[in-house]
Amino acid sequence: MEFWAKTDSEGNSGIDVFHHLLNVxxxxxxxxxxxxxxxxxxDPLQCAAIAALHDIGKISPGFQSKCEKWIEKYSLxxxxxxxxxxxxxxxxxxxxxxxxxKFFQEIYKENGFKQYSANFLASAIxxxxxxxxxxxxxxxHEPTGAGYWKEEINQTINEIIHEFKKxxxxxxxxxxxxxxxxxxxxxxxxxxxxxxxENFFPNNQNLDVDEIKVRAEKAVDSLRIGQIxxxxxxxxxNIFQFSANEMQKKTLQTIQKPGxxxxxxxxxxxKTEAALxxxxxxxxxxxxxGLYFALPTQTTSNRIFLRVKDFLMKIGGIDNQTKxxxxxxWLVESDLNELEIxxxxxxEEEKREIEQWFHSSKRALLAPVGVGTVDQALLSVVAAxxxxxxxxxxxxxxxxxxxxxxxxxxxxxxxxxxxKTLVALGATVIILSAxxxxxxxxxxxxxNSLQNNDYPLIxxxxxxxxxxxxxxxxxxxxxxxxxxFKDRETIIKESIEKAKQGVCVLWVCDTVNSAQDTYKKIxxxxxxxxxxxxxxxxxxxxRRDDLENxxxxxxxxxxxxxxxxxxxSTQIVEQSIDIDADLLISELAPSDMLLQRLGxxxxxxxxxxxxxxxxxxxxxxEAELKETFNLTQKEIxxxxxxxxxxxxxxxxxxxxxxxxxxxxxxxxxxxRAILEATYDDEAEIPDGWKxxxxxxxxxxxxxQSKAQLAANFWGNPSLEDEEGVQTRLIKNxxxxxxxxxxxxxxxxxxxxxxxxxxNPKNYTKETGKIIHR
Numbered sequence: 087m088e089f090w091a092k093t094d095s096e097g098n099s100g101i102d103v104f105h106h107l108l109n110v111x112x113x114x115x116x117x118x119x120x121x122x123x124x125x126x127x128x129d130p131l132q133c134a135a136i137a138a139l140h141d142i143g144k145i146s147p148g149f150q151s152k153c154e155k156w157i158e159k160y161s162l163x164x165x166x167x168x169x170x171x172x173x174x175x176x177x178x179x180x181x182x183x184x185x186x187x188k189f190f191q192e193i194y195k196e197n198g199f200k201q202y203s204a205n206f207l208a209s210a211i212x213x214x215x216x217x218x219x220x221x222x223x224x225x226x227h228e229p230t231g232a233g234y235w236k237e238e239i240n241q242t243i244n245e246i247i248h249e250f251k252k253x254x255x256x257x258x259x260x261x262x263x264x265x266x267x268x269x270x271x272x273x274x275x276x277x278x279x280x281x282x283x284e285n286f287f288p289n290n291q292n293l294d295v296d297e298i299k300v301r302a303e304k305a306v307d308s309l310r311i312g313q314i315x316x317x318x319x320x321x322x323x324n325i326f327q328f329s330a331n332e333m334q335k336k337t338l339q340t341i342q343k344p345g346x347x348x349x350x351x352x353x354x355x356x357k358t359e360a361a362l363x364x365x366x367x368x369x370x371x372x373x374x375x376g377l378y379f380a381l382p383t384q385t386t387s388n389r390i391f392l393r394v395k396d397f398l399m400k401i402g403g404i405d406n407q408t409k410x411x412x413x414x415x416w417l418v419e420s421d422l423n424e425l426e427i428x429x430x431x432x433x434e435e436e437k438r439e440i441e442q443w444f445h446s447s448k449r450a451l452l453a454p455v456g457v458g459t460v461d462q463a464l465l466s467v468v469a470a471x472x473x474x475x476x477x478x479x480x481x482x483x484x485x486x487x488x489x490x491x492x493x494x495x496x497x498x499x500x501x502x503x504x505x506k507t508l509v510a511l512g513a514t515v516i517i518l519s520a521x522x523x524x525x526x527x528x529x530x531x532x533x534n535s536l537q538n539n540d541y542p543l544i545x546x547x548x549x550x551x552x553x554x555x556x557x558x559x560x561x562x563x564x565x566x567x568x569x570x571f572k573d574r575e576t577i578i579k580e581s582i583e584k585a586k587q588g589v590c591v592l593w594v595c596d597t598v599n600s601a602q603d604t605y606k607k608i609x610x611x612x613x614x615x616x617x618x619x620x621x622x623x624x625x626x627x628x629r630r631d632d633l634e635n636x637x638x639x640x641x642x643x644x645x646x647x648x649x650x651x652x653x654x655s656t657q658i659v660e661q662s663i664d665i666d667a668d669l670l671i672s673e674l675a676p677s678d679m680l681l682q683r684l685g686x687x688x689x690x691x692x693x694x695x696x697x698x699x700x701x702x703x704x705x706x707x708e709a710e711l712k713e714t715f716n717l718t719q720k721e722i723x724x725x726x727x728x729x730x731x732x733x734x735x736x737x738x739x740x741x742x743x744x745x746x747x748x749x750x751x752x753x754x755x756x757x758r759a760i761l762e763a764t765y766d767d768e769a770e771i772p773d774g775w776k777x778x779x780x781x782x783x784x785x786x787x788x789x790q791s792k793a794q795l796a797a798n799f800w801g802n803p804s805l806e807d808e809e810g811v812q813t814r815l816i817k818n819x820x821x822x823x824x825x826x827x828x829x830x831x832x833x834x835x836x837x838x839x840x841x842x843x844x845n846p847k848n849y850t851k852e853t854g855k856i857i858h859r
Contacts, residue, residue, distance in 0.1 A: 089145045089238070090156050092282075092289035099156035100290035103144050104242055108295065110281035111138030111250055112302040114273050117280075119313065119375055122482040125344070125512035125549065126266040131251035136207075137274040138246050139189075140214045143182025145239050148174030148225075175225035183212035184225050185239050190255070197255035204255070206262040206800075210271035214278050216471040217804040221262065249295070262800050265477075265510035272478025276452075280305050313375040314454035316401045320370075322363050325400045333542045333559035334360040338367060340544050340557050344374070344482075346505055346515040347546035348530065350522050352754035353685025355542065355562055357518040358390070358488070362397050364516060365484040369401070374514055376483040378451065380460040382492045382661065389638075389663055390488070391457040398455055451479040460487060460501070464813040467503045469802035476807075481511035488518045489661045491526070491678050495786045496815045499793035502529055509549055520685065521678035521757065523765050541758050565688060567670075567751045568701045577671055577703055578607055584669055585616040585650040588696035590641060592667035593654045594683050596675055596729040598622045605654040617651035623658055626825065628838045634658075641665040643690045650696065659686060666690050668697040673705050674726070676733050677741040677764040680704075681757055704745060711742055715772035722778065734785070736778035740764045740771075789815065 090099035091106035101109075114137035118130045143149065150156060151171035157163055166172070175181055190204035205221040213219045247253075258264040281287060286305040293301065306312065322330045322338070330338070333351050341347050341364035349357050368374035379394055381387040451462060463485060466476035485508055490501060505515050517530060528536050531545060533553055538545070540558035547553045572580070581591050593608075595601040605620040612618060619637055623630070637653055639645060642664060657675075659665060660682045666689040672680060688700040709725045723730040726738055744763050745751075751760070763769070771779065796802070796812045805811055826834050833841040 087160055088292075089150060090153055091141060091144055093153055093155075094290040097153065097155055098290070099153050099159060101288070101292055103141060104245060105292040105298075106141060106281070106287075107138040107242070107246055108249065108298055109287045109293070109302070110140060110274075110277045111135060111246065112295075112298050113281040113305060114138070114277035115250075116302045116306045117273060117277060119482055121372065121375070122269070122512045125482075126269060128256075128266055128270070129251065129254070132253040133270055133273060135246055135250035136211060136253050136270055137277045138250065139182075139186060139243060140211050140274050140278055141178060141182065142185060142239055142242060143178035143180065143212070145242060146174065146178060146181040146235055147171035148176040148181070149178045152176065175227070177225070179212045179215060179219060180223055180225045183208045183219055183223060185236070185243075186211060189240075189243055190253075193253060194255045199255045199257065203258045203262075206258045206264075207256055207267060207270075209262075210267055210474065211274055213271060213474075214275045216275070216475075218469070218474075218799055220800065265507065268474040268477045269481055269511060271474035272472075272476070272481075275472065275475045276478065280309070309452070310454075311452040312454065313372075314369055314377065314402070316366065316369045318370055320366065320401060325363065325366060325397065326359050330360075330363070331356060331560075331562075333357075333544075334363060336557050336559050337361070337544055338363055340364075340546055340554065341367065341514070341516065343548045344368075344509070344512055344514045345546055345548035345551065346509050346517070346531065347544065348517045348519070348522070348527055349542075349544055350519055350527070351542035351559070352562060352757060353520045353682065354689050357520075358393065361486045361516045361518055362394070365486070365514075366397075366401050368484055368514055374482060374484045376454040377456070377486070378463060378480060378483055379457045379486045379488070380463050381458070381488045382460060383658065387458045394455065394457050451476055459809060460493075460497075461809045461813040463487075463508075464497070464500050464504055465807050465809075467500055467507050468796045468812040469799050469804055470807040470812055471804045472807050473799065473804070477507065477511060480508060480513055482513060484514045484516065486516045486518065489682075490517050490530070491519050491521045491523075492661065492682075494789060494815065496789035496793045497813060498526070499790050500797065500813060503793075503797055505530055506532070512549070521681050521761055523761050525765070539758050541754055561754050564755055565700060565753045567684060567687070567753065568699060569745060569748050569751055570701065570703050571706045571746060572703050573706045577705060578604075578611060581652055581669070581671060581703075582608065582612050582616065584697070585612075585652050588650040589668045590648060590650065590666075591652040591669045591671060592641070592659065592665070592683075592686055593652060593671040594659065594673065594675075595654065595656055596673045596732050598624050598656055600673065600728060601654050601656050608652055608654065612652075617649065619651070619653045619655075621653065621655040621658060623656065626837060638663060638665055641667060646694070659683075661685075664689070666692070668695050669701055669703070671703045671705070673729060674707065674738055674742055674745075675729070676737045677744055677760050679733075680741065680745065681753075681760065684751070684753060702751065707742070711739075711746055714739060714774060716774045718774070719777050719781070722774070734778075734782050736775060736782045737764070739775055739778070 088102035090101070091103040092100040094100045111134040115130055115134040118133060123130055123133070147166070147169060148171065151166055151174070157166050186208035187205050190207050191201040194201050194204040209219045209221050209223065256264060256266045256270065258267050281302075283305055286301045287293070322334065334356055337349055337360040349360055351357050365374065365377050377394075379390055381390055463476070463480060466473050466480060487501065490498075493501060505517070508515050524537065524539075527545065528534055531547055531553065533547075536545065536553065536556065538556045540556065542559040542561060544557040544559065545554065581593065585591055593604060595604055601620060601622050605618065609618055619633065621630075621633055621637060625633065640648055640651070641653065643666060653667070657679065660679060663686070665686050667687045670683060670687040672683050675683070684702060687702070707725055714722050714725060717725070719735070722739070723735055726735055729738065741764050744760055767779065792815070825837050827837060828835045832843055835841050
């Protein structure tokens with residue numbers, strides 16, 4: 087008797103369980119990478135066997151009773167009624183977990199491991215629908231006729247082992263954590279999706295093994311999720327069209343194998359090219375199978391996306407291996423060609439989830455090269471649906487994390503965990519930062535003893551090796567920025583005069599409201615005599631995109647015909663955006679943010695600047711710094727205003743203290759000293775600040791605890807894998823509404839002048855793009 091695994095469109099029993107398991111097993115084998123398997127200590131045939139066994143629970147009365155035609159086919163109506171099959175456990179994942187526990191427990195016992203550890207493996211494999219089943223999850227009760235069904239299950243398990251190979255125990259710690267465990271869980275999920283694709287594996291046909299192998303190869307190839315393909319032995323100059331500086335050369339010499347590495351260098355020195363050059367070296371050596379470039383925001387990831395596509399063209403001649411991934415990436419990607427996984431039998435909710443993974447958004451993790459927000463990678467280390475699929479997708483890749491200094495303790499804690507997880511998965515983690523403190527560097531590397539104040543600096547630890555000797559590089563030519571504290575009204579007046587003289591002014595505010603108010607004031611006082619712009623995150627997508635493109639081009643490296651202007655912006659211009667102002671104005675912010683903002687001033691060599699020297703104007707607060715020494719916490723927050731809701735007041739005070747005593751800043755020479763002084767919690771502070779320091783430390787501890795809790799896979803329910811849900815501490819709920827200018831049946835006119843029909847039945851993906859932009 088054959089037990090059905092799929093039914094056809096008419097409800098007839100189709101492919102049987104054994105052949106479906108074969109399909110998935112051979113797809114799993116095809117998906118595997120030898121380099122990663124070696125790092126994880128896994129055998130490809132054993133992995134294939136484990137993945138194949140994912141649906142063994144379908145051999146159960148509760149599941150089989152779902153197909154009435156199968157029961158009729160084998161004349162089982164009487165026994166099904168007698169044994170109440172329709173009341174038995176119908177969740178085949180729970181039944182499968184129950185029997186896989188028994189099977190794996192024997193294996194773990196033979197291998198000298200705790201038998202209880204086998205329960206974690208059984209749970210992980212049975213969780214191939216996305217949500218992690220707890221180790222205590224069980225069928226509602228022992229199925230009637232359990233002996234018969236158990237015999238059939240054991241026989242099928244033996245047949246699968248004979249086809250592939252008997253698995254060894256996968257080591258896990260007492261908390262159920264293991265890189266290999268979740269790698270195999272992710273492999274199983276992906277292999278099940280592909281092995282259920284009716285485009286290659288019909289749901290009503292049992293294929294022979296040779297045909298299954300051929301179709302598995304074709305199915306995996308069609309999805310374009312394999313190893314990145316590059317031209318071999320290209321020089322740095324061939325890829326980037328310029329010679330490597332010393333920092334870039336030393337980066338290439340240091341990053342030779344998988345592990346974790348940190349590149350600390352000033353803004354505009356070419357950290358991105360250094361990291362991409364190192365990534366190419368690893369591709370060239372077959373030491374990495376792909377790339378994911380992770381950034382703090384959607385804006386920065388959109389910009390880097392274009393640079394990575396150009397890089398990929400240079401090393402491979404094609405750019406369709408590159409995918410952009412974040413919550414709104416589908417609005418940016420011009421490639422709307424989607425890959426279809428056809429499985430008519432899966433529930434609608436699960437089909438939608440699978441579609442998301444093979445469309446332009448989440449496919450970036452599966453694609454050879456992806457660019458997006460760090461949140462998409464962080465979802466691999468929190469209790470979110472399909473976290474193990476994300477781990478599988480990132481395994482063995484080069485993962486570049488840019489601007490890691492910009493995260494709070496909550497997200498920073500998750501980033502440290504992400505780095506540890508990725509290295510264990512055979513990935514190469516390259517961290518880029520211009521403003522990293524020594525303490526944070528050591529946290530990321532997992533080292534406490536590394537003390538080095540050189541700058542630029544390259545540090546790292548290859549996989550399962552000791553920390554490398556830190557590598558210092560020659561700093562770029564020193565730029566000296568004159569620092570002035572001025573009141574807002576004076577700055578408004580003087581900035582307008584500067585703009586009229588041809589100076590390009592960048593004014594950075596800490597909040598959207600402040601940016602809007604500043605823009606309105608300047609606009610009113612200039613009488614349209616100079617070019618003025620406003621950038622912030624609350625614009626509709628289409629408007630923000632247009633404005634960003636306009637100003638990045640206007641203040642960009644290649645604009646030789648620019649005139650005086652004032653661009654008022656929030657922090658969105660702070661990092662990973664190549665704009666070059668003649669004069670920088672900023673509200674008070676943490677020192678690392680102020681240094682990042684300085685990276686947008688005098689960034690490139692120009693012969694036509696209307697400013698004699700680089701100046702940095704910081705807007706004065708309503709009180710003097712020394713007046714805060716004896717104020718209460720509430721009074722200090724009132725002095726600092728709305729920025730105290732964005733940045734912690736204690737950090738703002740320490741930054742204020744550090745910058746106010748300076749009349750000039752030398753970049754990069756002063757970067758280390760400014761950062762360490764700002765974030766030195768052991769330094770003497772005024773009595774009035776001590777309560778704020780205690781509050782800061784308490785908040786840090788709370789955020790760290792929340793992050794550790796979010797990363798507890800086995801102790802938390804698996805939440806939806808949505809960007810920001812568990813990767814950031816969101817303080818305010820966000821709501822979206824559709825803005826329009828008019829409705830004239832049968833169409834609605836939106837803010838950008840585009841029209842959409844009112845009948846949702848006629849909506850397409852392009853309609854959705856118009857609405858969300």
